[in-house]
Amino acid sequence: MLRRLYDWTMSLAARKSAEVWLAVIAFVESSVFLVPADVLFLPMALSKPERSYRYAVIATIASVLGGIAGWALGYYAYETVARPVLEFYGKFEDFEQWRNTIHGEWEILLLLLVTSGLAHLPPIKVVTILAGVINMNLxxxxxxxxxxxxxxxxxLAWLLRRYGEPIRHFVEKRLGQIVGIGAAALISLAIAYKLFAH
Known part of the structure; x- marks a missing residue:
């Protein structure tokens, strides 16, 4: 099923309505969808590099709006909507693990700003729903x-404009790992600061 979703999302990049689809995918990725918006954003930006920043702004706005929807699902409809969505994608156990680990807004901020927002670890929908569940300040x-x-x-827009097609495979395969390593370092520093500051 995941492969079919991926292939379908990739096929949208060639359509005239690609920008609309980019906004839709970026929106639902942040609340309920499994396939990241990058799958559509990358081929669009490569085919029209002069519009890559426009695509980045569209994806950002839609993703933030989708994040607000995810927050609302966690805050208002966790049991009725958010939990079934997480269970459907097999993310419920991961969510519960994060839910039992996270105890404050600063930890959600680290997850959102560094690991999830940049590297999809954990998936952005998990963090947006979790932010609503713990009633993070909207x-x-x-x-x-x-x-x-x-x-x-x-x-991504800057990399694709500057380096074009050669950077695509690097971005698809390695960017998440590199950001993940950087994120782990930042989280470790934040935890160390919290421990030694008290």
């Missing part, structure tokens, strides 16, 4: 989502 959530998702899409 204003702080929106600002952090703009920074996280904007940084990701604008970085």
């Amino acid at each position: 204003g702080v959530f929106i600002i952090s989502a703009i920074v996280a998702r904007g940084a990701r899409f604008l970085l």
Whole structure:
């Protein structure tokens, strides 16, 4: 099923309505969808590099709006909507593990700004729903989502404009790992600071 979703999403890049589909995919990725918007964003930006920043802005705005929807699902409809979605994608156990580990907004901020927003670890929908479940301040959530998702899409746009097709395989296969390593380092520093500051 995942492969069919991936192939279908890739096919959207060639359509005249690609920008609309990019917005739709970016929106639902942040709340209920499994396939990341990058799958559509990358071929669109490669085929029209002069529009890559426009695509990045579209994806960022839609992703943040989708994140707000994910927050609302976690806050208002966890048992009736969010939990079944997480169970459907096999992410419920991961979610519960994060839910039992996270105890404050600063930890959600780290997840959203660094690991999930940039590297999809954990998937963005898990973090947006979790932010709603723990009642994270919506204003702080929106600002952090703009920074996280904007940084990701604008970085991708810059890389694709500067390096073109050769960077695509690197981006698809290695960017998440590199950001993940950096994120782990930042989280470790934050935890160490929290421990030694008290």
